[in-house]
Amino acid sequence: MTIEGRYVRNKKTLTDEDQHKLANSCVAIVGCGGLGGYIAEELARIGVGRLVLIDGDRLEVSNLNRQIMATELNIGQWKVEAARDRLRSVNSEVKVEIIKEWFKEEKGPEMFREVDLVFDALDSLATRVELERVCHRLKLPLVFASIAGWFGQIGVSLPGDFSVSRLFGNGERGVESTWGNPAFTPAVLASLSVAEGVKLLAGRMPALRRAWLQVDLLTMEFERFEINNT
């Protein structure tokens, strides 16, 4: 449904030209949990034309503490289906495609066929590195974010940067396995990701290329670190 004035409060942060670019963009969100749900919500509200949601998981009770797509009524539903249903009522102008599978490196070219930008909202360190490799091969920009407890990291990886492999190249799982993921951390990191992603879609420079922002919501410190190619 086209609603006159839907995007009026996006001005003047976004120009008419920016808004037009978003409407003609296709964005893939890999992982539709805590981060991915909020990222999808914000991209739909701001007016991105097409979203591809990728997640092979179903909603469970332990998702209710943080995942915006999870409600008491849809436990057991595929996460991407729950997201599509919610987004339809938020912005029916957005085309939402869903893929009920886990991301795998060899599936990347098929999954990202018409995609302009990819968001990494995964929860596996090794798969994050695979995703970056695929994005570089397909010449796609990538916004990555990760969370654990009070903490998060977010950055942008353009083809050739290898920021993700530098940050997440060691180990299997992060400290989220012991510190969990409370409601506020995915919301903050998803919003930071979308802010960077919107710049990329509008053709502006992202702020966090070859860098990452270290987010600490316990001390409320946001510190930027450079990723050097040495």
Place this chain on the structure above:
Amino acid sequence: MRVTVKLFATFRDGRFKVEEKNLSEDSRVLDVLQLLNILPEEVAICLVNGRDVKEQHLLNDGDTIALFPPVGGG
């Protein structure tokens, strides 16, 4: 020699945010990890003066070491 150690995210739990440490000459990053009771495999990134290094990296007087655990959740 004196180095500044900065810890991030969960590494601060039960330790500190930033501290100066006195180390013997020829100390490596690994010696700092031992001092802090952090296993090398618990470290996702180690920066010395802003550059990415491995645990065998030899330290110099005045270095700043920043240690980050893996944050991988989504």
